[in-house]
Amino acid sequence: MAKVAELQKFKGTRGQIRRQRVERIGAIIISLVLALWMLVNIIEAPSQFAQVAILGLRNGLLYAFIALGYTLVYGIIELINFAHGDLFMLSAVFSSFFITVWFNQDASNPAGWLTFILCLFAVMVFGAVINVLIERLAYRRLRHAPRLAPLITAVGMSFLLNFIGLKWNGSTPRQWPTVIPNFDIYVAGVRINMVTIMLFLVGIPLLLGLNYIVTKTKNGKAMRATAQDRDAAALMGINVNKTIAFTFAIGGAMAGAAGLFYQQAVGTTNYNLGFQLGLIAFTSAVLGGIGNLWGAVVGAMLIGFIQGLNDGLPIAFGQQWSQSVVFTILIIILVFKPAGLLGKVTTEKV
Amino acid sequence: MTSLLEVKNIEVAYGKIVAVKDVSLTVNEGEIVTLIGSNGAGKSTTLRTISGLLKPKSGEITFKGDRIDGTPGHEIVGLGICHAPEGRRIFQRMSVRENLELGAFLRNDKAGVDSDMDRVLDLFPRLKERIEQRAGTMSGGEQQMLAVSRALMGSPKLLLLDEPSMGLAPVLVEMIFDTISKIRQQGTTILLIEQNAMAALEVADRAYVLESGKVKLSGKAADLRKNDEITKAYLGH
Ligand SMILES: Nc1ncnc2c1ncn2[C@@H]1O[C@H](COP(=O)(O)OP(=O)(O)OP(=O)(O)O)[C@@H](O)[C@H]1O
Numbered sequence: 001m002a003k004v005a006e007l008q009k010f011k012g013t014r015g016q017i018r019r020q021r022v023e024r025i026g027a028i029i030i031s032l033v034l035a036l037w038m039l040v041n042i043i044e045a046p047s048q049f050a051q052v053a054i055l056g057l058r059n060g061l062l063y064a065f066i067a068l069g070y071t072l073v074y075g076i077i078e079l080i081n082f083a084h085g086d087l088f089m090l091s092a093v094f095s096s097f098f099i100t101v102w103f104n105q106d107a108s109n110p111a112g113w114l115t116f117i118l119c120l121f122a123v124m125v126f127g128a129v130i131n132v133l134i135e136r137l138a139y140r141r142l143r144h145a146p147r148l149a150p151l152i153t154a155v156g157m158s159f160l161l162n163f164i165g166l167k168w169n170g171s172t173p174r175q176w177p178t179v180i181p182n183f184d185i186y187v188a189g190v191r192i193n194m195v196t197i198m199l200f201l202v203g204i205p206l207l208l209g210l211n212y213i214v215t216k217t218k219n220g221k222a223m224r225a226t227a228q229d230r231d232a233a234a235l236m237g238i239n240v241n242k243t244i245a246f247t248f249a250i251g252g253a254m255a256g257a258a259g260l261f262y263q264q265a266v267g268t269t270n271y272n273l274g275f276q277l278g279l280i281a282f283t284s285a286v287l288g289g290i291g292n293l294w295g296a297v298v299g300a301m302l303i304g305f306i307q308g309l310n311d312g313l314p315i316a317f318g319q320q321w322s323q324s325v326v327f328t329i330l331i332i333i334l335v336f337k338p339a340g341l342l343g344k345v346t347t348e349k350v
Numbered sequence: 351m352t353s354l355l356e357v358k359n360i361e362v363a364y365g366k367i368v369a370v371k372d373v374s375l376t377v378n379e380g381e382i383v384t385l386i387g388s389n390g391a392g393k394s395t396t397l398r399t400i401s402g403l404l405k406p407k408s409g410e411i412t413f414k415g416d417r418i419d420g421t422p423g424h425e426i427v428g429l430g431i432c433h434a435p436e437g438r439r440i441f442q443r444m445s446v447r448e449n450l451e452l453g454a455f456l457r458n459d460k461a462g463v464d465s466d467m468d469r470v471l472d473l474f475p476r477l478k479e480r481i482e483q484r485a486g487t488m489s490g491g492e493q494q495m496l497a498v499s500r501a502l503m504g505s506p507k508l509l510l511l512d513e514p515s516m517g518l519a520p521v522l523v524e525m526i527f528d529t530i531s532k533i534r535q536q537g538t539t540i541l542l543i544e545q546n547a548m549a550a551l552e553v554a555d556r557a558y559v560l561e562s563g564k565v566k567l568s569g570k571a572a573d574l575r576k577n578d579e580i581t582k583a584y585l586g587h
């Protein structure tokens with residue numbers, strides 16, 4: 001009887017149990033420190049806290065749209081697509097030219113709003129097409145090559161897109177006007193910019209749409225099956241090449257949307273944007289558990305949030321430490337929970 | 351009887367390693383044909399070539415009189431050839447139901463899919479109890495039932511089974527073989543690979559014995575059961 005009881009209580013080997021304990025203690029300490037820090041700031045400057053928190057979440061939403069592309073592609077062909085950040089940068093430049101140069105809009109009025117909507121469609125198609133072309137021309141033929149080959153190709157692709165960005169945008173940052181409502185409103189004394197509200201109004205339905213595609217549609221099922229076992233998927237009648245291309249298309253479309261959001265929210269484009277934001281987005285994907293869709297969103301919102309607080313609160317490291325804070329988070333996660341926040345809990349991995 | 355599947359002198363290689371040197375076989379409508387042979391003889395490779403996962407270097411495969419070698423795997427399913435591969439290869443992170451639905455991925459006849467779902471759940475009541483369970487958390491035997499059911503969900507004319515009894519307890523092996531006979535009675539032709547040669551020869555009409563990528567022997571299953579060479583080499587008498 002004693003033996004049976006012991007067996008039922010078995011939770012893993014001694015090493016696993018120790019690891020779980022370290023994980024739990026680490027999580028509690030980190031949460032406590034974070035909570036304390038936020039509490040002090042909330043008491044010190046409540047409306048400022050709300051303000052920077054909202055700004056942080058807005059940046060988090062932006063990161064999420066980029067992070068999804070990393071996580072989708074990794075989920076299906078286990079490739080870290082280094083060119084993805086640069087695709088985002090090109091999308092931001094595309095949006096700028098589309099709205100300001102080709103459609104000649106520079107103010108928030110009905111014509112500007114219409115152009116914004118048009119641009120959203122156009123830039124998503126733009127991102128999707130380029131991402132599919134990259135997969136078709138560069139990665140597909142390396143699918144059975146040793147892992148390092150596609151990885152190095154991805155780095156090469158990143159340089160190529162970066163160069164196109166340099167030629168298109170120029171070597172210095174460029175300023176662009178915003179065409180969506182860009183004024184501040186006050187909710188209970190907290191200042192919120194309309195651009196932020198617009199981004200959430202457009203961004204959240206897009207995320208829900210993506211979730212619907214992946215979980216409910218035939219293409220989404222094909223994606224999940226291909227991610228798990230390519231040969232078995234083919235035996236079900238799933239066209240694996242088409243499904244992988246479709247995944248790149250969706251990831252590219254999301255990066256396209258992120259490009260437009262960034263361009264409208266920040267108003268500046270630069271050819272090396274892809275490197276900075278790509279790195280943060282990739283970190284978000286790892287933080288959430290790479291390959292996991294909602295993990296990428298949660299990871300990105302969390303990083304945006306903490307980064308926002310750090311940059312804008314009175315008691316914090318301050319903006320010059322922004323990047324260091326992001327990567328400290330990454331290192332802590334990799335030490336305590338290498339699979340990422342949602343890496344184990346969720347069953348769905350695309 | 352008309353021949354449903356015809357494999358003529360195929361040669362299949364993985365890079366430089368030639369796994370199948372010269373295999374020819376015929377499967378007639380309504381038959382159970384078994385492919386036996388020792389490990390590495392090229393049985394699975396032959397099946398993977400029929401279902402389009404591999405392309406033969408030479409030779410021909412015809413199904414219902416049409417050439418199908420070189421047709422990509424995902425199109426072969428649509429022609430009516432479904433393959434339950436070696437090692438089950440079910441989608442571990444999906445539910446039993448989702449796995450079965452994927453088996454019917456190309457079908458648009460909702461009524462037919464529903465009735466096939468009922469049919470396989472009748473064949474394997476165990477799956478019915480576990481329909482919402484995550485496939486990867488089921489026992490090996492249950493996963494094997496799922497692999498066979500998933501292939502049946504494609505409504506195959508020809509069902510390819512690669513070692514469906516692998517790793518199962520004797521009771522379950524018997525149950526799987528009973529089910530194979532039942533599937534044939536319901537009108538599906540079967541090409542079966544088995545390590546368990548005795549059981550395979552009992553359920554099958556005809557058999558091919560593969561050795562080092564070549565057909566060494568073939569004939570009626572009943573005759574092969576009495577063949578001294580076979581009993582010595584594969585049946586362990
Ligand atoms: N992916 C592969 N790459 C290289 N060689 C392979 C591959 N798959 C199989 N082979 C080789 O091809 C030969 C035939 O393999 P196959 O899987 O067809 O054998 P089998 O008859 O099904 O054996 P078993 O009864 O063990 O399943 C073996 O020598 C094997 O090593």
Ligand SMILES: [Mg+2]
Pocket residue numbers: 393394395436512
């Ligand atoms: Mg085999």
